[in-house]
Amino acid sequence: MTKRVLEVNNLSKSYKLGLINTGSLVNDLGEYYRRLTKRGYNPGQIELSAKAKPAEESKKKYHQALNDVSFTLNEGDVLGVIGKNGAGKSTLLKILSRVTTPTSGEVRIYGRLASLLEVGTGFHPELTGRENVFMNGAILGMRKAEITKKFDEIIAFSGVGQYIDTPVKRYSSGMYVRLAFAVASHLEPEILIVDEVLAVGDSAFQKKCLDRMMEVSRSGRTVLFVSHNLSAVKQLCNRGLFLRSGTSIFEGDIDKALSLYYEDGVATDFSNPVRDIRPFARKECLGNLTISTITFNKASFVVGDNWEIEIKLENHKPGKEYKDLLLDFAIHDRYDNKLIHLTNIFLGADRLSFQPSDVYKFSIPSIDLSPDRYNLFMSLRANEEIEDWIGEPVQFDIIESNNYGFSNSSLIRGMSQPKAKFQVIQNA
Amino acid sequence: MSNHISSSAPTIISNKRSFSLATLRELWQYRDLIRVFVYRDLVSIYKQTVLGPFWFVIQPIITTLTFTIIFEKVAKLPTEGIPSMLFYMSGIIFWSYFAECLTKISNTFVQNANLFSKVYFPRLVVPISQIISNFIKFSIQFGLFTILYLFMFPGSERASSYNALNLLLLPVVLFAFALLSFSLGLIVSSITIKYRDVAFLIQFGIQLLMYGSAVIYPITTVPVKYRIFIELNPLTGIFETVRFTLFGTPMPELWVLLYSIGFTLVSTLFAISLFSKVEKNSMDIV
Numbered sequence: 001m002t003k004r005v006l007e008v009n010n011l012s013k014s015y016k017l018g019l020i021n022t023g024s025l026v027n028d029l030g031e032y033y034r035r036l037t038k039r040g041y042n043p044g045q046i047e048l049s050a051k052a053k054p055a056e057e058s059k060k061k062y063h064q065a066l067n068d069v070s071f072t073l074n075e076g077d078v079l080g081v082i083g084k085n086g087a088g089k090s091t092l093l094k095i096l097s098r099v100t101t102p103t104s105g106e107v108r109i110y111g112r113l114a115s116l117l118e119v120g121t122g123f124h125p126e127l128t129g130r131e132n133v134f135m136n137g138a139i140l141g142m143r144k145a146e147i148t149k150k151f152d153e154i155i156a157f158s159g160v161g162q163y164i165d166t167p168v169k170r171y172s173s174g175m176y177v178r179l180a181f182a183v184a185s186h187l188e189p190e191i192l193i194v195d196e197v198l199a200v201g202d203s204a205f206q207k208k209c210l211d212r213m214m215e216v217s218r219s220g221r222t223v224l225f226v227s228h229n230l231s232a233v234k235q236l237c238n239r240g241l242f243l244r245s246g247t248s249i250f251e252g253d254i255d256k257a258l259s260l261y262y263e264d265g266v267a268t269d270f271s272n273p274v275r276d277i278r279p280f281a282r283k284e285c286l287g288n289l290t291i292s293t294i295t296f297n298k299a300s301f302v303v304g305d306n307w308e309i310e311i312k313l314e315n316h317k318p319g320k321e322y323k324d325l326l327l328d329f330a331i332h333d334r335y336d337n338k339l340i341h342l343t344n345i346f347l348g349a350d351r352l353s354f355q356p357s358d359v360y361k362f363s364i365p366s367i368d369l370s371p372d373r374y375n376l377f378m379s380l381r382a383n384e385e386i387e388d389w390i391g392e393p394v395q396f397d398i399i400e401s402n403n404y405g406f407s408n409s410s411l412i413r414g415m416s417q418p419k420a421k422f423q424v425i426q427n428a
Numbered sequence: 429m430s431n432h433i434s435s436s437a438p439t440i441i442s443n444k445r446s447f448s449l450a451t452l453r454e455l456w457q458y459r460d461l462i463r464v465f466v467y468r469d470l471v472s473i474y475k476q477t478v479l480g481p482f483w484f485v486i487q488p489i490i491t492t493l494t495f496t497i498i499f500e501k502v503a504k505l506p507t508e509g510i511p512s513m514l515f516y517m518s519g520i521i522f523w524s525y526f527a528e529c530l531t532k533i534s535n536t537f538v539q540n541a542n543l544f545s546k547v548y549f550p551r552l553v554v555p556i557s558q559i560i561s562n563f564i565k566f567s568i569q570f571g572l573f574t575i576l577y578l579f580m581f582p583g584s585e586r587a588s589s590y591n592a593l594n595l596l597l598l599p600v601v602l603f604a605f606a607l608l609s610f611s612l613g614l615i616v617s618s619i620t621i622k623y624r625d626v627a628f629l630i631q632f633g634i635q636l637l638m639y640g641s642a643v644i645y646p647i648t649t650v651p652v653k654y655r656i657f658i659e660l661n662p663l664t665g666i667f668e669t670v671r672f673t674l675f676g677t678p679m680p681e682l683w684v685l686l687y688s689i690g691f692t693l694v695s696t697l698f699a700i701s702l703f704s705k706v707e708k709n710s711m712d713i714v
Contacts, residue, residue: 139543
């Protein structure tokens with residue numbers, strides 16, 4: 001018999017749009033006075049507009065961030081909440097975390113709930129690491145005795161041991177985040193709510209966070225997890241809640257939720273090497289000749305793989321001729337550093353004319369970038385003008401691996417892993 | 429596990445939440461957080477200073493000297509037979525307790541917007557911890573005052589008629605200051621969620637309020653026809669009581685006293701209900 005730990009019933013939240021008020025007390029009082037006097041002097045007019053206005057105004061002035069969302073969680077469920085920006089994920093989390101209240105509907109929580117919308121909430125820069133552990137723990141709802149008991153464990157997990165009596169303002173941002181996460185991960189709630197916490201820190205730290213979350217969920221606790229990192233969601237969760245513009249589209253099996261989300265055309269399905277570029281946002285360009293698909297030679301790569309993309313173009317003005325094609329792409333890392341920049345001109349193919357049946361292919365025989373997610377940006381020029389300019393990145397992954405056959409890839413920190421050799425030259 | 433904050437009944441989140449006994453129980457469960465906030469407020473102020481907690485007493489000493497010079501020597505205001513240093517210092521430390529609680533609590537939402545938008549705990553924890561941390565600061569200053577009092581008061585003209593039993597009223601007076609600053613602070617903070625104007629009003633208004641509260645002059649020096657304006661300020665009754673308690677000056681008139689008490693109680697009730705009402709959606713607006 002599984003125990004029900006969380007019940008969400010017909011939850012709705014609407015926000016007033018625009019300015020909440022005129023912004024100052026004096027103006028608001030003036031507005032209020034005007035309304036009062038208007039009513040007194042010209043009641044007919046007010047009545048008329050009162051009939052006509054609310055219906056059309058209320059539509060415009062309110063944004064329904066969550067609309068009648070219901071679901072329940074049993075003990076041990078790990079629910080991934082997915083949906084694009086503005087779907088209502090954050091609003092749901094805020095309500096569950098009790099940071100704000102719903103407009104209607106209710107949530108019933110059976111047991112202790114802890115929410116991590118951020119790590120290090122309430123850290124005070126002047127206080128030492130030790131003092132901040134106690135403060136942050138108390139903010140998250142831990143009792144002093146509990147923190148004292150777990151203190152050594154927390155410090156060991158954070159790895160900032162020797163700096164624990166230094167004010168946290170002297171910490172590097174990495175140390176700060178590690179200490180904060182260490183406190184948060186030693187909470188022992190029955191229900192844990194996590195928002196994108198994994199988006200902080202370097203990839204080794206993110207992996208540590210993920211492992212910790214796995215541990216938490218395996219220990220039979222209920223987790224509600226919101227992230228844009230869909231592979232993490234897939235790994236962690238057994239159930240999914242797919243939200244679109246505040247409405248629950250699907251709630252149930254995680255694979256079903258994810259596949260519905262992919263079909264919705266918003267998220268990238270990294271298991272499919274063919275990427276449809278047509279729905280992507282565009283920057284300023286003519287748009288007569290556009291990129292329709294980019295096909296990778298593999299769904300994901302390991303370091304040193306042969307990396308290829310095939311680009312298909314689409315002509316929206318039949319009969320128009322395009323000369324001097326320039327296909328230009330760049331690979332950026334997650335911090336937006338431009339790592340690789342290539343065009344067909346660099347590779348000796350200038351004076352290229354467009355043929356409808358042609359496919360354009362770039363290949364890099366050995367992609368020596370370290371494991372991470374990469375963003376590909378692409379533009380297309382023809383006749384000296386920008387025909388297409390993709391505004392959002394096409395993403396691909398290089399998965400945990402290395403170029404040297406070394407056993408532990410995570411120890412290799414460089415951005416790039418060129419083929420290398422080491423020799424001992426013995427001078428006898 | 430059992431020492432974690434928890435309750436057996438389900439927690440219900442809806443827009444009907446308001447102040448109740450459950451709120452008080454919850455505040456009690458979060459007492460460690462109150463303690464931690466008090467510690468933070470006291471300790472973080474004097475980190476990286478040479479004099480550290482001595483700043484808590486340097487401030488009233490300098491202000492007392494200044495007031496003594498200006499109001500006694502220059503303006504020649506009477507102090508009802510109380511040694512002027514003691515008169516001004518008592519006024520200053522009680523006033524700064526009230527004023528600092530009020531200003532800090534007024535900023536509850538604006539100052540803690542980041543914290544409040546990320547994590548839940550009963551919001552009243554913040555104002556309550558302000559009351560306590562300022563009380564500790566007050567106690568240090570009051571300790572300094574006591575030393576001066578033991579030196580200066582026994583020889584003064586008030587000493588002969590002074591009854592030490594008056595001191596029993598001291599906790600009552602302090603509680604009144606705490607409650608009044610707490611309630612006014614809550615009201616102001618509730619309004620500043622929407623209207624920042626009030627924060628500015630408090631900033632300079634509080635300085636003017638001191639002159640309207642019989643802090644640096646006894647009410648008897650105010651001409652009778654203007655006295656009512658000063659007496660309508662609920663702080664006046666409390667400050668007069670402070671001097672009765674410490675120096676044996678006459679108690680304020682009965683109606684002034686009852687008015688101060690009534691005002692404090694009514695504003696506390698109003699403040700708590702207003703605060704509980706606005707805190708729910710405060711993070712959507714701040």
